[in-house]
Amino acid sequence: MTASAKDSAPKPPAGEIAAYLDMPEERRVLAKAHVAVLSETAGRVALALPMSADVDDFRRVLATRAEQ
Numbered sequence: 001m002t003a004s005a006k007d008s009a010p011k012p013p014a015g016e017i018a019a020y021l022d023m024p025e026e027r028r029v030l031a032k033a034h035v036a037v038l039s040e041t042a043g044r045v046a047l048a049l050p051m052s053a054d055v056d057d058f059r060r061v062l063a064t065r066a067e068q
Contacts, residue, residue, distance in 0.1 A: 041062070041065060041066075042062065045058060045061050045062050046058065049061060
């Protein structure tokens with residue numbers, strides 16, 4: 001019986017976020033980069049809103065930034 005490509009793919013470290021997801025390393029790197037961009041944008045939006053803002057304000061500003 002031969003080993004499949006899935007079995008021979010390197011496994012991410014056990015402490016890695018979403019290590020249970022079976023994906024190629026290239027896709028994992030791209031997913032992490034995408035999450036970093038989203039996180040940075042959400043952080044900037046949160047800092048720009050007043051303390052009295054609610055989730056609808058956050059969504060509105062985030063959608064506006066996404067369109068730019």
